[in-house]
Amino acid sequence: MFHIDCWMKELTDRLIGIFGNRLEFVGLQGSYGRHEETAESDIDVVVILDQLSANDIKTYDMIVSDMPQRQKVCGFMSGKEELIKWEKSELFQFYNDTVSYYGNIDYLLKLISEEDVKRSILIGACNVYHMCVHNMLHEKDSRLLVSICKTAMFVIQAKYFAETGQYIKRKSELYKLVKPEDADIIGEFILLRENCHIDEKEFKEISEKLFEWSKKIINECFDA
Incomplete structure (x- = not known):
């Protein structure tokens, strides 16, 4: 073992x-x-x-x-x-x-300053946004969704740290603590890691969810 x-x-x-x-x-x-x-x-x-x-x-x-x-x-x-x-x-x-x-x-x-943490959130959200658009248009690969969700997970960790000063490593713990829209993304990540072989309908739904989620964060960072 x-x-x-x-x-x-x-x-x-x-x-x-x-x-x-x-x-x-x-x-x-x-x-x-x-x-x-x-x-x-x-x-x-x-x-x-x-x-x-x-x-x-x-x-x-x-x-x-x-x-x-x-x-x-x-x-x-x-x-x-x-x-x-x-x-x-x-x-x-x-x-x-x-x-x-x-x-x-x-x-x-x-x-590492508070501004660096905020920058980490924005850069991560921009990366999720870009990868989503690219994958929806070109790759159309459900396996790539796992990588996109992984990047989103880092964004959620940084968001929670910015709000509370706590860095939560484990997805299962973070899932219970964050806002519903963030917990939803973590849930998709957990499911995709277990099985990334999804049909076209599921691919579309998860991709659009990640796209809208990252779009919202980018706009929130700009308006803050």
């Missing part, structure tokens, strides 16, 4: 063995970090070094090359300096969605 904590410990030990005190942080994001993983879930690993070179990227690739579940490994790798200078609206989600296994990234907190 696969145990993510054991897997992360093995990876962290390998990283320490190769990079030594250059290793700043190792973390886990995504569904494994939230304990909502499925059999298809990726392993979203975060690795931060003191600084990052092209050779470091090759070395990391070598380190994970013979790890179990290699085909599922993805995530984020960066130098600390670049991370500190990263777009702050993205750092909001990055910080809150990351579970620490080695080191910490608490220094990012002081870099």
